[in-house]
Amino acid sequence: MKLHTASEVISLARELENKSAKFYQDLSQKYAKDADVFLSFAKENEKNIVQFERAYYGVITDALEGCFAFDLETDIYTFEAELAENVDVSGALKKAIEIEEKMTKFYFEAAEQSKSLMADVPRVFAIIAKKRGGRQSKLKLLLG
């Protein structure tokens, strides 16, 4: 499905953040050794939502291209957040990296496409994309 309006993209970003937060919460329960890292990711997801909602609701104006800001294909970015019963830690970490790659790509693309909106929205998307890039490195380190 293609998304065009700012409202749709903000809703998708919220959905992805919530799904990924749930994934990390599940992960923290399953693998106690690195629970702190996973829980910090889940917490950061909540902050991300606050950040982009603040940017969107804070600067949205009737005058800029809110209804024509995007041309995003959702299928590329959506992911399955359930952990299989028999998955081992390495499989779970690979899945986490895969999720982070998709979300990084989503935020980069959203930042690029939302340049017609006031600068705060693309800037926040770009900041989150960068943070997610950092997460990938951390996850790769855990994977060894």
Next chain:
Amino acid sequence: MALLEEPIKEVVTLKNFIGGEWVESKGEIKDVVNPATGKTIARVPISTKDEIDAAVEAAKEAFPDWRRTPPVARARYLFRLKELLEENFEEISRIQTQEHGKTIDESRGETRRGIENVEVACGIPTLMQGYFSEDIASGMDEWVIPTPLGVFGIIGPFNFPFMIPLWSAPYALATGNCVVVKPSSEVPNSQARLAELADEAGLPPGVWNVVHGGRTVVNGMLDHPDIVGITFVGSTPTAKDVIYPRCGATGKRVIAQGGAKNFMVIMPDCNVQRTILAMMTSFFGNAGQRCLSGANLAIIGKDDEFYNSFVNGVVDAARRMKIGYGLDESVQMGPVRDKEKKERIIGYIESGIKEGASLRLDGRKSINIAGDYPETCFLGPTIFDNVTPDMKIARDEIFGPVMSVLRMKDLDEAIETINRCPFANGHAIFTSSGKDAREFQYRIVSGNVGINVGIVAPMAFFPFSGMKDSFFGVLHTQGQEAVRFFTESKVVIQRWL
């Protein structure tokens, strides 16, 4: 895509808010219909002369105490109102979509812009400071005190039901005046909700009043000797022939904002992709029902390839636009406000065809409404090519999703053509040349000028300007000019003998 939840679930008859009380009107009752669904969402009274008189009386009574309330304390009421507006941001936005038809992104934008005016007015302790000269002569001083005037009438239009009264009301209140707001009877719900929040913010009774209705209320305001000024946003004929002269005749201050016919000037060196997006919002945002909408697209130069590719790009983008109920987040354009407005717009489309313009996209036929909604108020984007400046569709304000494409040989011709237009609200240029942009903004007669911006809506801390037949008055709404409009200069000269 699932619809966002509708905030108005029950049909109630709205009441007037007079002297801090919700009062049932004795006037005739009219249905308020959601233009997307065709369902009645409220009933609004067409209030009587006695009711507007009662509201003015309540405001007049509240004025002496309110005026004595220190500006810093008045600002605190506005801070509280701002908090309440933030807390209810989403509900207020969805009400606008339900009553008006605009998309949820547009409604949220409108809510934000309304709130920004409350925020700016919160700075009133600084904004309404006077000035002082010591020793104008030996031992003598002189100073100016901006003082409030009394009761102001605020008449709102249908196209921005929540935001436009907030271009005036926060400044009027912050400076110590009292207000009577008349919302458009077509879209009264968001103003009714705003009055509830103003009440919750603790504003003293009579400071903020709302009287629903039509001409009787407007005439009651215009004729009332205790109303010292009016702010109005609506059509040019009403602004020019009714509001402005009658305020003059009765000695009232006036801000009367009228219609527009905005030109979007496209230079061959513009960023095509971004400009096409901007054109979609400019011409078709709010279904073209705004005084800052693009109306005429003027493409500059003799380059046929550029001309054709730009027009094709615009037509393709407009054709792909998703039309439907604005509470569906994926919808890019909602319906026009009502059937009569749609018929009026269709009349213009027919006139364009008769006058020989080429219809590139016919909004009467290409409507593909997302969801199961009656076609009654829906109209697709319409694009005419080969339009000349003398055609009716290039001259009149259509106030709908209709684009007229004109071709001009150079920027000079464009500026001269635009400056012959009687309206001067929000013309814009799209270019990557700083020189052309400067030339345009320097020579163009327009209250608001856009450079690579298709909807030139000034932020709350700038005046919402307008010139020629788009504006009647001297000072404008919003920001410092609003503060000046709502205050009178009292000059004091002192000498102690």
